[in-house]
Amino acid sequence: MAESAARAGHVVTSLDAFGDLDQHPGVRALSLPRDLGVAFTATAATKAAMELECDAVAYLSPFENHPSAVRRLEQRAALWGNGPSVLKRARDPRVLAATFGSAVNAEPTRWLLKPRASGGGHRIRWWTPGDVVPAGSYVQPFFDGVPSSIIFVAAAGHAVPLGLTRQLVGEEAFGAREFRYCGNILCHAESADLLPATAALAEVAAREFNLVGVNCIDFIAREAHAYPIEINPRWSASMELVERAYGLTMFGTHAGACAAGELPSFDLSRARAIAPAVGKAIVFARHDVICGDTRDWRDDPTVRDVPHPGERIAAGRPACTVFADGANAAECHAALVRRANRVYEILESWSSVAA
Numbered sequence: 001m002a003e004s005a006a007r008a009g010h011v012v013t014s015l016d017a018f019g020d021l022d023q024h025p026g027v028r029a030l031s032l033p034r035d036l037g038v039a040f041t042a043t044a045a046t047k048a049a050m051e052l053e054c055d056a057v058a059y060l061s062p063f064e065n066h067p068s069a070v071r072r073l074e075q076r077a078a079l080w081g082n083g084p085s086v087l088k089r090a091r092d093p094r095v096l097a098a099t100f101g102s103a104v105n106a107e108p109t110r111w112l113l114k115p116r117a118s119g120g121g122h123r124i125r126w127w128t129p130g131d132v133v134p135a136g137s138y139v140q141p142f143f144d145g146v147p148s149s150i151i152f153v154a155a156a157g158h159a160v161p162l163g164l165t166r167q168l169v170g171e172e173a174f175g176a177r178e179f180r181y182c183g184n185i186l187c188h189a190e191s192a193d194l195l196p197a198t199a200a201l202a203e204v205a206a207r208e209f210n211l212v213g214v215n216c217i218d219f220i221a222r223e224a225h226a227y228p229i230e231i232n233p234r235w236s237a238s239m240e241l242v243e244r245a246y247g248l249t250m251f252g253t254h255a256g257a258c259a260a261g262e263l264p265s266f267d268l269s270r271a272r273a274i275a276p277a278v279g280k281a282i283v284f285a286r287h288d289v290i291c292g293d294t295r296d297w298r299d300d301p302t303v304r305d306v307p308h309p310g311e312r313i314a315a316g317r318p319a320c321t322v323f324a325d326g327a328n329a330a331e332c333h334a335a336l337v338r339r340a341n342r343v344y345e346i347l348e349s350w351s352s353v354a355a
Contacts, residue, residue, distance in 0.1 A: 005058075005255075006024040006027050008249050012024075013052055013054065014029045015030050016031065016032070016040065021294060021295070021306040030048070042069040056255075057076055058080040059234060061237075062119050063234065065091065071084045081235075082212055090209045093114075093140065093230075096231065099205070108142055108143060109144055110141075113133065113137055114140055125178075143222060143227045144222060145220040145223075146222070147167035148166055148219055149216045149219065150217050150226075151236070151238060151239055152214070154211040154257065155212055159206035161268045162214070162250075163188075163242040163245070164188060164192075164198065165184040165186045166187065167183075168185070171183075174284060175286050183279060186238070187278075188268070189277075189328075201219070202217060212258050213234075215233050216231075216232045216236045237280075241278055246271050248266065276325075276326070277328055277332035278332065279326075280322065280323050282318050283322055283343050284317065284318055285314065288314055288315050289350050293309050295309065303321070304320065306320055
């Protein structure tokens with residue numbers, strides 16, 4: 001997001017958990033743990049943001065689960081994103097079920113127990129009818145199919161679709177398990193039949209929740225049907241694929257919608273990617289590792305979110321992100337796996353040195 005904002009001509013300061021080595025040179029990148037000596041939380045990031053000079057603020061995950069933190073940001077400067085009242089409604093599973101209930105016309109095969117304040121698939125587990133539902137959690141029907149998402153920009157009750165992706169979830173090839181999000185593949189040709197239904201979901205969400213800026217809806221694709229799971233009412237990790245594939249300035253699109261109510265004249269049904277499929281995968285460390293010299297990684301366009309030399313990465317934590325493209329989604333996925341394997345070879349060598 002910070003890189004897209006810098007390319008759009010903004011002067012940017014970013015606050016996050018990593019402050020990666022390969023951040024855009026025009027971005028002042030601050031890592032809360034490394035630069036400020038505190039663990040990254042929405043509260044800590046908000047406190048740090050209050051000390052910075054800025055004209056506007058924009059947020060990513062996990063702020064959608066912390067409307068009180070967003071309210072403080074809103075008091076600091078112009079908020080480019082959905083406000084706290086919108087977040088409360090858009091993240092309420094009961095409101096979501098009432099809004100999209102007519103879109104679900106199949107019986108669930110199993111059930112999931114999900115925390116209300118979550119993201120990236122964390123702490124999701126199977127649920128058996130009759131089991132206790134803990135406070136702060138809810139039950140959601142599980143549908144077999146392909147985890148997917150539609151990316152869109154919204155303003156004044158309308159939405160413009162910007163991309164359809166297949167989500168990568170719990171894949172061992174990238175060090176993930178169970179329901180952990182680990183990437184996306186954007187392939188318009190293989191998901192074009194889903195566009196009418198998912199565009200309608202985006203339009204309903206934009207109108208019913210008064211969304212603004214870029215957002216996405218996660219859904220399960222099965223037999224040309226889309227079963228909505230949740231709304232992510234903020235910038236999501238998949239959005240850089242739209243910028244790579246279609247050349248849209250995503251932050252410029254976001255800012256235009258938030259600051260001026262402008263929507264782009266973009267027709268996803270006619271869009272053509274530079275490559276038929278483009279994807280990203282988060283590579284999670286399989287073992288504790290102390291990074292070696294990562295400076296050369298900055299010259300490789302297939303790897304991003306580069307950790308600093310000497311950085312300690314615990315098992316199960318993100319090590320970096322890899323990118324690939326292909327003639328179709330299957331070829332793109334295979335290329336992502338190959339690229340991740342090369343990263344794991346390096347991480348293994350560092351692990352043995354650290355031991």
